[in-house]
Amino acid sequence: MNKKAAVAGAGISGLYACYLLEKKGYAVDLFEQSDKIGGRMCSERKSGFIIDRGFHVLQTGYPTANRIFSYDSLGCKAFEPGALVIRPDPVKPKVWRFSDPFRRPLKGISSVLNLFTSPFNLIRVGLLRLKVSRISDAGVFQGSGQSTLEFLRSRGFTEPFIKRFFLPLFSGIFLESDLRTDSRMFTFVFKNMSRGDMVLPEDGISAYPKQLYSMLDNTKLKLNTSVSQKSPNEIVVDDITYSYDIVIRAHSNADDNTTRGVWTLYFSAPKSPLKENYIMLNSSISLADNLISHLAVPSDIQPSYAPTGKSLIAVTVVEDAAKKRGLTHSDEVESAVLQELKNWFPEEIRTWQTLDVQHINSALPDHNASHYDNLGNSSNGISCGDFTFHGSVEGALISALMAVEKSIEIAARR
Numbered sequence: 001m002n003k004k005a006a007v008a009g010a011g012i013s014g015l016y017a018c019y020l021l022e023k024k025g026y027a028v029d030l031f032e033q034s035d036k037i038g039g040r041m042c043s044e045r046k047s048g049f050i051i052d053r054g055f056h057v058l059q060t061g062y063p064t065a066n067r068i069f070s071y072d073s074l075g076c077k078a079f080e081p082g083a084l085v086i087r088p089d090p091v092k093p094k095v096w097r098f099s100d101p102f103r104r105p106l107k108g109i110s111s112v113l114n115l116f117t118s119p120f121n122l123i124r125v126g127l128l129r130l131k132v133s134r135i136s137d138a139g140v141f142q143g144s145g146q147s148t149l150e151f152l153r154s155r156g157f158t159e160p161f162i163k164r165f166f167l168p169l170f171s172g173i174f175l176e177s178d179l180r181t182d183s184r185m186f187t188f189v190f191k192n193m194s195r196g197d198m199v200l201p202e203d204g205i206s207a208y209p210k211q212l213y214s215m216l217d218n219t220k221l222k223l224n225t226s227v228s229q230k231s232p233n234e235i236v237v238d239d240i241t242y243s244y245d246i247v248i249r250a251h252s253n254a255d256d257n258t259t260r261g262v263w264t265l266y267f268s269a270p271k272s273p274l275k276e277n278y279i280m281l282n283s284s285i286s287l288a289d290n291l292i293s294h295l296a297v298p299s300d301i302q303p304s305y306a307p308t309g310k311s312l313i314a315v316t317v318v319e320d321a322a323k324k325r326g327l328t329h330s331d332e333v334e335s336a337v338l339q340e341l342k343n344w345f346p347e348e349i350r351t352w353q354t355l356d357v358q359h360i361n362s363a364l365p366d367h368n369a370s371h372y373d374n375l376g377n378s379s380n381g382i383s384c385g386d387f388t389f390h391g392s393v394e395g396a397l398i399s400a401l402m403a404v405e406k407s408i409e410i411a412a413r414r
């Protein structure tokens with residue numbers, strides 16, 4: 001007879017846990033409290049646009065994700081490696097291209113010549129790249145960390161370069177505005193950015209969990225079903241207790257950790273404001289009156305994101321940056337962002353229309369240094385999710401792998 005497992009939560013970690021449990025011969029019941037799978041990797045269609053819940057990409061450098069997803073069959077397309085960097089100005093905004101010299105040597109040379117920063121910072125980027133490429137995936141989180149800001153300073157980057165390049169890029173990735181995130185997480189992201197692409201699937205970010213779900217053969221999904229755990233192998237659904245050989249909780253509880261939030265604003269425009277397929281960073285993000293970390297045009301990468309003749313623009317504002325300005329309501333954030341965008345695209349902005357203002361309250365776990373010190377040593381074999389490992393799709397997938405291995409080990413001892 002099949003062994004039975006229950007997984008609570010159909011985000012990417014829960015779905016991967018189901019897949020791994022099936023491979024070990026378990027029949028799985030997957031419970032999801034909402035009406036769809038995918039958790040935070042969620043997309044909706046609105047007026048012909050694909051609107052992801054928050055600007056969200058996948059790094060093809062992630063090793064675990066790479067083993068699972070077929071990027072080709074999802075029609076994934078990549079952003080250019082590097083970034084455009086803007087200095088906003090109401091009359092004449094200035095834009096620099098900062099291309100990855102290792103993958104785009106010719107454009108990389110023009111980055112050196114465009115006077116965005118001194119060649120010494122660019123050489124340091126190259127040296128950092130070399131250093132992280134030599135660290136193994138397992139080694140990234142070993143040892144002790146410091147804040148990302150301290151780390152970048154210790155690598156010799158100048159303050160202006162940190163503020164104008166690393167801060168807008170990594171505040172939009174870590175969803176905090178001080179680069180306080182542990183440097184081991186910085187190394188993880190930087191390593192994956194250096195060796196892979198930032199890609200978007202044709203049908204929106206929810207295509208990843210859907211692809212994973214399509215790989216399940218022996219899993220019964222129950223939507224709109226909230227589960228609580230009674231014991232290591234018992235769950236409660238609608239006041240009824242059910243027993244399983246294994247139970248895995250693939251969602252966080254309120255007391256697991258604090259979280260980081262983000263505002264994502266989507267606009268419809270008659271044409272893309274960007275001339276190349278990069279994301280655009282705000283070099284003035286450290287100034288007190290600036291909110292936007294970065295802007296991207298998903299429809300430049302994937303035309304399916306917008307109807308014919310339109311472009312979809314995604315603007316990222318870290319929640320704590322908005323809070324520092326006392327902005328907590330959608331209309332306040334929208335009006336401050338539109339005001340700021342006048343200094344980015346003084347002409348084009350008049351033709352833009354707001355499609356959506358999203359406030360994603362618990363977008364990422366807010367892990368501190370001691371969390372990273374103990375990464376992978378958790379004795380808790382029954383929960384997975386990015387909150388148990390690190391805040392990324394890769395972190396969520398690895399956490400599922402660890403939880404399944406541990407649960408099987410515990411079940412064998414029972």
Ligand SMILES: Cc1cc2nc3c(=O)[nH]c(=O)nc-3n(C[C@H](O)[C@H](O)[C@H](O)COP(=O)(O)OP(=O)(O)OC[C@H]3O[C@@H](n4cnc5c(N)ncnc54)[C@H](O)[C@@H]3O)c2cc1C
Pocket residue numbers: 008009010011012013014031032033034037038039040041053054055056057058059225226227228250251252262360362363364384385386387390391392393394396
């Ligand atoms: C705006 C945004 C941008 C991001 N960008 C990136 C990026 O570019 N690259 C990257 O790698 N990562 C990114 N991430 C992070 C990535 O999306 C998450 O790390 C990952 O999706 C977490 O998956 P999870 O399975 O751990 O949790 P979740 O996706 O949160 O899934 C948990 C699921 O459990 C369900 N659930 C909760 N309680 C119960 C219950 N009691 N019973 C049953 N079900 C329950 C929830 O409804 C949910 O579906 C981003 C996240 C956000 C929000």
